[in-house]
Amino acid sequence: xxxxxxxxxxxxxxxxxxxxxxxxxxxxxxxxxxxxxxxxxxxxxxxxxxxxxxxxxxxxxxxxxxxxxxxxxxxxxxxxxxxxxxxxxxxxxxxxxxxxxxxxxxxxxxxxxxxxxxxxxxxxxxxxxxxxxxxxxxxxxxxxxxxxxxxxxxxxxxxx
Amino acid sequence: xxxxxxxxxxxxxxxxxxxxxxxxxxxxxxxxxxxxxxxxxxxxxxxxxxxxxxxxxxxxxxxxxxxxxxxxxxxxxxxxxxxxxxxxxxxxxxxxxxxxxxxxxxxxxxxxxxxxxxxxxxxxxxxxxxxxxxxxxxxxxxxxxxxxxxxxxxxxxxx
Numbered sequence: 001x002x003x004x005x006x007x008x009x010x011x012x013x014x015x016x017x018x019x020x021x022x023x024x025x026x027x028x029x030x031x032x033x034x035x036x037x038x039x040x041x042x043x044x045x046x047x048x049x050x051x052x053x054x055x056x057x058x059x060x061x062x063x064x065x066x067x068x069x070x071x072x073x074x075x076x077x078x079x080x081x082x083x084x085x086x087x088x089x090x091x092x093x094x095x096x097x098x099x100x101x102x103x104x105x106x107x108x109x110x111x112x113x114x115x116x117x118x119x120x121x122x123x124x125x126x127x128x129x130x131x132x133x134x135x136x137x138x139x140x141x142x143x144x145x146x147x148x149x150x151x152x153x154x155x156x157x158x159x160x
Numbered sequence: 161x162x163x164x165x166x167x168x169x170x171x172x173x174x175x176x177x178x179x180x181x182x183x184x185x186x187x188x189x190x191x192x193x194x195x196x197x198x199x200x201x202x203x204x205x206x207x208x209x210x211x212x213x214x215x216x217x218x219x220x221x222x223x224x225x226x227x228x229x230x231x232x233x234x235x236x237x238x239x240x241x242x243x244x245x246x247x248x249x250x251x252x253x254x255x256x257x258x259x260x261x262x263x264x265x266x267x268x269x270x271x272x273x274x275x276x277x278x279x280x281x282x283x284x285x286x287x288x289x290x291x292x293x294x295x296x297x298x299x300x301x302x303x304x305x306x307x308x309x310x311x312x313x314x315x316x317x318x319x
Contacts, residue, residue: 047197049172051275054164086171086273090283104283107163107276113283126278 003042003052024070034078035061041083050085056107060129061089064105067135071148095145103138110134114141166275173269179236180207182263185306189298191261204297204308210234212292212316213267216285230281231270232289238262292316 041052061081065073072093080092084104094100101114110129113122127134143149178188185205193202217231238261273279296308 043168045199047195047200048175049169051166051168051171054166054276056164057276084273084282086279086282087166087276088278102283102287104278104280106278107166109278111278111280111283113280122280125280 003040022070024074028065028070028073031065031073031076031078031081032062034081035065035089038081038083038089045083046085048085050083051087053083053087053089054107057087057089057105060107060110061091061105063130064091064103064110064135067130069139069142071146072139072142075142075146093142093145099145101138101141101145105129112138112141114145116141116144163276170272171275173272175267177234177265177267178261179210179263179265180311185308185311186304187263188311189306189308190304193301202298202301204295205306205311206293206295207311207313208289208293209313209316210265212313213289215316216288216292219288220281220284229270230285232285233268234265235268236265238264 035058038053039055039058041050043049043051045052068076075093076091080094082090082092084090088104088106091103091105092100093102098115098117101112103112104110106126106129108128109126110131111123111126112134114120123134123137178191180188188205192205195202213232213234217233220230269282269285273282292314294311294313296311298306298308300307
């Protein structure tokens, strides 16, 4: 069920080609387009009284996608970016059934939890968005899940 | 930035389910297919033990004391107006010949989710329920019979 929606310039719909031609940039564009479509979900979109994500929530996810490293973005599948019935959006990276990171974005706050073999943890509750510490923790968790390295300069660039 | 105004009805805190032991897979399929939820298409059935739902509360509260009073449980809610809602553990004298949906039940959450606000407790419960459920794709949607295999959920464990 769709409703008309007006997004601000930060999260305006754009072509996947708008970011350039690298595979990571193209994939980032596809994810952004998918997120923007979620903003069109009207009340009762799931036929069970669900509410759609607000423009703020969509804008937050859009911004997060631009701040995540190319390695992190390329491992996020479009179907792993899903709306909840209460208007938040979840982003899930799953390297294996017992090795995953799930991030939940809301209007003004975000949170995450993860499982890594026998280890598990979370953000300690909801945290105001944006938060450089949480972003850095997410990058480190993803690096551990998938085995890629996060260069210091890259980490600081993304968490600044 | 302040949170946006989120008017409208609160988010629901119940999910309708059918009790397989009080009916059969063929009825469950026909009922699910008949719901006609806008923009949704019937594809198959999922099954989960009621005890797995009850266990979700304990697991989440054990692993995270901040979840506080958050809980999720199953309540028998026969829709024939002959029986008041009761805990699923109570044996109800319902039969498939009763009018309405005597095999109906609800998975209930302690409170509706706050719109636009993340909930670690809900996310962890949802993960536990998804892991405990068996989802089977219906190979023959048009048939009135369920031919998708045994609706046997994953045995609940304390993990």
